[in-house]
Amino acid sequence: xxxxxxxxxxxxxxxxxxxxxxxxxxxxxxxxxxxxxxxxxxxxxxxxxxxxxxxxxxxxxxxxxxxxxxxxxxxxxxxxxxxxxxxxxxxxxxxxxxxxxxxxxxxxxxxxxxxxxxxxxxxxxxxxxxxxxxxxxxxxxxxxxxxxxxxxxxxxxxxxxxxxxxxxxxxxxxxxxxxxxxxxxxxxxxxxxxxxxxxxxxxxxxxxxxxxxxxxxxxxxxxxxxxxxxxxxxxxxxxxxxxxxxxxxxxxxxx
Amino acid sequence: xxxxxxxxxxxxxxxxxxxxxxxxxxxxxxxxxxxxxxxxxxxxxxxxxxxxxxxxxxxxxxxxxxxxxxxxxxxxxxxxxxxxxxxxxxxxxxxxxxxxxxxxxxxxxxxxxxxxxxxxxxxxxxxxxxxxxxxxxxxxxxxxxxxxxxxxxxxxxxxxxxxxxxxxxxxxxxxxxxxxxxxxxxxxxxxxxxxxxxxxxxxxxxxxxxxxxxxxxxxxxxxxxxxxxxxxxxxxxxxxxxxxxxxxxxxxxxxxxxxxxxxxxxxxxxxxxxxxxxxxxxxxxxxxxxxxxxxxxxxxxxxxxxxxxxxxxxxxxxxxxxxxxxxxxxxxxxxxxxxxxxx
Ligand SMILES: Nc1ncnc2c1ncn2[C@@H]1O[C@H](COP(=O)(O)OP(=O)(O)O)[C@@H](O)[C@H]1O
Ligand SMILES: [Mg+2]
Numbered sequence: 001x002x003x004x005x006x007x008x009x010x011x012x013x014x015x016x017x018x019x020x021x022x023x024x025x026x027x028x029x030x031x032x033x034x035x036x037x038x039x040x041x042x043x044x045x046x047x048x049x050x051x052x053x054x055x056x057x058x059x060x061x062x063x064x065x066x067x068x069x070x071x072x073x074x075x076x077x078x079x080x081x082x083x084x085x086x087x088x089x090x091x092x093x094x095x096x097x098x099x100x101x102x103x104x105x106x107x108x109x110x111x112x113x114x115x116x117x118x119x120x121x122x123x124x125x126x127x128x129x130x131x132x133x134x135x136x137x138x139x140x141x142x143x144x145x146x147x148x149x150x151x152x153x154x155x156x157x158x159x160x161x162x163x164x165x166x167x168x169x170x171x172x173x174x175x176x177x178x179x180x181x182x183x184x185x186x187x188x189x190x191x192x193x194x195x196x197x198x199x200x201x202x203x204x205x206x207x208x209x210x211x212x213x214x215x216x217x218x219x220x221x222x223x224x225x226x227x228x229x230x231x232x233x234x235x236x237x238x239x240x241x242x243x244x245x246x247x248x249x250x251x252x253x254x255x
Numbered sequence: 256x257x258x259x260x261x262x263x264x265x266x267x268x269x270x271x272x273x274x275x276x277x278x279x280x281x282x283x284x285x286x287x288x289x290x291x292x293x294x295x296x297x298x299x300x301x302x303x304x305x306x307x308x309x310x311x312x313x314x315x316x317x318x319x320x321x322x323x324x325x326x327x328x329x330x331x332x333x334x335x336x337x338x339x340x341x342x343x344x345x346x347x348x349x350x351x352x353x354x355x356x357x358x359x360x361x362x363x364x365x366x367x368x369x370x371x372x373x374x375x376x377x378x379x380x381x382x383x384x385x386x387x388x389x390x391x392x393x394x395x396x397x398x399x400x401x402x403x404x405x406x407x408x409x410x411x412x413x414x415x416x417x418x419x420x421x422x423x424x425x426x427x428x429x430x431x432x433x434x435x436x437x438x439x440x441x442x443x444x445x446x447x448x449x450x451x452x453x454x455x456x457x458x459x460x461x462x463x464x465x466x467x468x469x470x471x472x473x474x475x476x477x478x479x480x481x482x483x484x485x486x487x488x489x490x491x492x493x494x495x496x497x498x499x500x501x502x503x504x505x506x507x508x509x510x511x512x513x514x515x516x517x518x519x520x521x522x523x524x525x526x527x528x529x530x531x532x533x534x535x536x537x538x539x540x541x542x543x544x545x546x547x548x549x550x551x552x553x554x555x556x557x558x559x560x561x562x563x564x565x566x567x568x569x570x571x572x573x574x575x576x577x578x579x580x581x582x583x584x585x586x587x588x589x590x591x592x593x594x595x596x597x598x
Contacts, residue, residue: 055480076482087480093473095540096466104470105482107463114463 004067005030006164006195007052007083013060014047021047023219024061029164029195029212034186036206037199038239039216045199048216049166052197053085054078079105084157085166092149094142098134099123101141102156122159130155130185147178154185158192165189166197171205183209203239207232215239277534278546280585281553284532284578288553292560299556299563302439309441312555313448314503316548318522319529320448320455321499323547326530327459328492329472329539330379330386334371334393335500336522340401342368342504343514350420352408357422357509365501371397372497376490398520405516415513423509430502431509444506448548451499455544468492473540528575529554532582553578 005028014022022044029035039045050056051063054072062069065081072078075085092101102123108115123137132151134144141149150170157165167186171179179202187209190196200206206213213230215223215238223238230238293300299308318335325332342364349360375393379386405412417423430447433440459465467488470478479485500519508514531537532553533546557574561567 053480074482075480079482085480087477093470093477093540095473096469100466100469104466104478107466109463113461114466116461 005064006066007197008064008067009048009052009058009061010064011061012048012051012058012063014044014051014056014058020219022051022058025214025216025219025221026061027214027221027224029197031163031195032190032193033211034190034196034198034209035212035214036210037197037214037216038201038203038206038235040201040239042218043201043216044219045201045216046168047219049085049168049197049199052078052164052166053083076105079160079162082161082163083166084160084162084164085168086150086153086157086170087168092141092153095140098127098137098139098141098144098152102126102137102152102159106160126155126159127152130158130188132185145178146174147181150174150182151185154182154189158189158194162194164195164197166199168199169201170198171200171202179205201239203232203235207235277541277543278549279534280582281533281546281549284553284581285549285556288556288560292556292563296560296563299560302437304559304563306439306441308555308559309445309552310555311558312552313442313444314506315522315525315529315554316448316551317444317451317499317503318496318526319533319547319551320452320544321496322526323530323533323535323542323544324455324459324468325492325496326527326535326537326539327472327542328468328489329475330489330492331390331527332375332493332496333387333390333523334375334397335390335496335526336519336524337394337397337401338368338371338497338500338519339504339507339522340514340516340519341371341397342501343508343518344401344405344414344516346505346508347414347417347512347514348405348408350423351414351416355420357417357420357426359422360420361426361505364505365498368497368501368504369494372494373490375497376486376493379493380486380489394523398517402516412516413513414516417508417512423512426505427509430506447502447506448551451502452544452548459544464488464491469540471539525554525575528579528582531586532578534582534586536586537583550582 008028010026011024012022012026013024025044025048027035027037037045037048047056051058054075054077057071063072064070065083078085093104096104099120103119108118108122110118120137127134127137130151132148132155134148134152141152144152154165154167170182174182183205186196186198190209198206198210211227213225213235214221225235296304298304318339322332322335345364345367346357346360349355349363350357355363371393375386375390378384378389382389402412405414408414430443432443434443434446459468467478467483470483471485471488475485507518529550530542530547532550533543533548535542535547558571561570561574
């Protein structure tokens with residue numbers, strides 16, 4: 001494996017009809033690195049990662065995997081190249097059990113059959129190995145908490161040999177404690193040598209785990225920083241459009 | 256959406272989880288309905304009586320099981336009932352008017368049925384229109400074709416005379432015959448129904464395809480995102496329903512040796528109702544093949560039981576409505592249980 005980036009985009013762009021969702025965005029992620037993509041709602045974060053994940057095709061710029069230009073044809077194509085994605089809204093199927101979700105799309109076979117016994121056992125073992133405490137792998141995913149669900153999705157991606165893990169706002173719907181749980185598994189995946197692309201609009205979640213920070217606004221990159229170039233306060237200020245936030249603070253102050 | 260709420264809800268009792276088995280409501284219904292009729296009618300509980308009510312359960316059950324798979328996969332097929340008619344009409348027409356061997360005529364019926372199922376699936380997956388609308392269209396078109404073609408060929412609204420066709424004996428024995436068990440003769444269709452239910456159950460819970468069926472019905476986008484071929488899965492499900500329609504259409508054609516051009520109309524809802532009584536959610540992603548088979552038995556029992564008790568057959572539809580309401584209420588509890596803990 002080369003020491004270069006696992007994933008790279010060069011001036012990538014995407015339009016939906018007349019909507020310019022993404023324009024001239026360049027980024028890269030290497031093994032063992034966490035790249036955070038930050039931006040407000042509608043900034044184009046989901047569009048960017050859907051291109052990386054093979055859901056959308058870019059219509060400008062270049063997308064490189066292992067240094068070679070690619071055009072992914074489907075999420076399956078991305079998965080086959082070791083690019084796994086955990087989506088903010090469509091990570092899991094609530095009415096299906098944990099182990100069925102865990103192996104969905106990559107079911108182990110035994111002759112013609114789905115090797116159910118093995119799927120159950122492996123799911124239990126893998127979750128435990130990631131330190132995820134699930135009481136019963138037979139319970140429907142809908143009965144898990146949001147943080148647990150995201151964690152299961154991360155464990156699944158790691159198990160299936162993902163080299164790059166893309167997470168779309170995994171912490172945005174979570175409380176402080178649950179978000180911490182997810183960030184911990186994210187760090188564990190990084191420690192196992194995965195490249196991680198972490199999308200969020202919360203700088204407090206991004207800063208502790210991120211190595212690089214890409215800021216998007218209205219579909220374009222408005223800055224890219226290494227951890228040494230920027231402090232948590234600066235990142236927060238940039239995110240919120242510092243001046244605006246100060247104004248708001250002023251406005252909300254008690255008379 | 257506080258952390259405390261998360262944690263409280265996560266501790267769900269095992270008993271409660273067992274209670275949401277999809278078949279549970281159907282099993283309770285089965286026992287209640289059986290006891291109700293058996294207590295009042297000795298004929299109902301005799302072997303001959305059982306053979307009698309298992310027969311309608313079997314033909315309905317084959318369809319209900321296939322429709323259940325489709326509903327778990329998140330789709331409906333309103334053309335399934337009329338398609339039993341189309342398959343039967345093709346079989347009898349080709350065998351009696353065009354000199355086809357019965358087996359060959361059945362094969363032709365199968366090809367047409369699978370083509371209709373494929374078309375349903377293709378249109379639904381390509382256009383993303385609700386299958387309710389797409390198959391309603393197919394339903395009306397097939398209804399027109401069944402009547403129009405039958406009238407054009409025979410000048411009447413039925414085709415008959417299958418008994419004289421070549422190959423009838425063998426095909427009839429296989430699909431429309433009877434088997435004697437302890438002196439009582441049971442319709443062989445009952446065996447086909449059991450076989451269909453067993454295969455469907457195996458596919459659902461023990462095969463890769465089963466995992467995909469639950470997934471595309473539960474959340475199609477999420478399924479596709481992890482590499483499940485959602486469109487192929489759905490098309491296969493529509494073709495499975497079409498296959499079942501062909502099987503049932505052939506069974507009935509061979510049994511009565513004639514087919515009415517309007518047969519099967521209105522049955523499509525009975526299949527769906529049986530599947531819902533068996534625990535299928537109308538919203539997809541949940542249900543069971545065994546449940547649908549049990550739903551069909553409840554129908555068979557009520558259908559014949561009402562006659563055994565000497566009641567007016569009109570009471571059957573009252574019963575049908577009551578069962579449907581009860582089943583849907585039970586399903587809603589399941590749904591609420593699943594939703595209560597996701598946010
Ligand atoms: N499938 C789509 N069709 C049309 N417009 C879209 C589509 N997906 C996203 N957009 C638009 O592109 C812009 C960026 O959206 P998105 O990438 O979802 O932002 P974010 O994830 O940062 O909130 C928005 O204006 C959104 O309305
Ligand atoms: Mg988004």
